[in-house]
Amino acid sequence: MNIPKYSKMFFMVFILLQIIGCASSQRISLNNFSESIITAEKWGGTPANDSLAKRHTITHITIHHQGEPFPEGKDPVKYLQNLQKWSRNEKHWIDIPYHFIIDLNGKVYEGRNINFAGDTNTEYNPTGHALIEVVGNFEEVEPNEMQLEALIKTITWLADKYIVPVDSIRGHKDYSSKTVCPGKNLYRYLENKYIADEVRKNLKSK
Numbered sequence: 326m327n328i329p330k331y332s333k334m335f336f337m338v339f340i341l342l343q344i345i346g347c348a349s350s351q352r353i354s355l356n357n358f359s360e361s362i363i364t365a366e367k368w369g370g371t372p373a374n375d376s377l378a379k380r381h382t383i384t385h386i387t388i389h390h391q392g393e394p395f396p397e398g399k400d401p402v403k404y405l406q407n408l409q410k411w412s413r414n415e416k417h418w419i420d421i422p423y424h425f426i427i428d429l430n431g432k433v434y435e436g437r438n439i440n441f442a443g444d445t446n447t448e449y450n451p452t453g454h455a456l457i458e459v460v461g462n463f464e465e466v467e468p469n470e471m472q473l474e475a476l477i478k479t480i481t482w483l484a485d486k487y488i489v490p491v492d493s494i495r496g497h498k499d500y501s502s503k504t505v506c507p508g509k510n511l512y513r514y515l516e517n518k519y520i521a522d523e524v525r526k527n528l529k530s531k
């Protein structure tokens with residue numbers, strides 16, 4: 326019996342299964358996705374005072390970065406709890422300015438209630454925008470694959486749910502001259518249409 330030959334065959338089958346596995350994980354189930362979002366209640370957030378909230382209807386999806394380094398090992402839950410405190414105590418906003426936050430492992434957390442308009446330190450009006458923040462500073466580092474994948478899933482889910490045209494998926498700096506947000510290394514994926522193409526593909530195959 327020629328063992329190396331069989332090993333080679335098993336190896337080829339293994340690789341083939343890997344390819345099939347990868348291909349199927351690319352196709353996303355939008356129902357399962359929304360269940361995977363870590364709600365504000367789960368990470369220990371407290372709801373905003375909705376009598377102060379400005380209600381809106383989603384027409385745009387806008388990408389942000391944190392704009393500060395997010396070191397490996399930093400606890401995303403503590404980060405969110407501090408961000409909520411800072412937003413309320415320092416900025417006097419009703420809540421975290423963003424609706425969704427993506428950590429280094431591609432986990433998606435709920436921020437502000439999506440039905441309430443977000444907030445910004447810059448001059449654009451975020452009413453109608455679903456705001457997604459990816460942690461890290463993408464002027465300095467590259468977004469990792471898990472973050473990119475989670476970002477595309479989040480955008481696909483939102484675009485499908487609120488019927489947002491792919492052309493209305495943009496970065497913060499498209500609306501404000503006062504910022505480089507979401508950072509050049511993440512903005513590149515908007516500029517070269519990678520995000521738009523992936524979202525379109527996902528919407529077609531759902």
Ligand SMILES: [Zn+2]
Nearest residue numbers: 389390497506
């Ligand atoms: Zn921003």
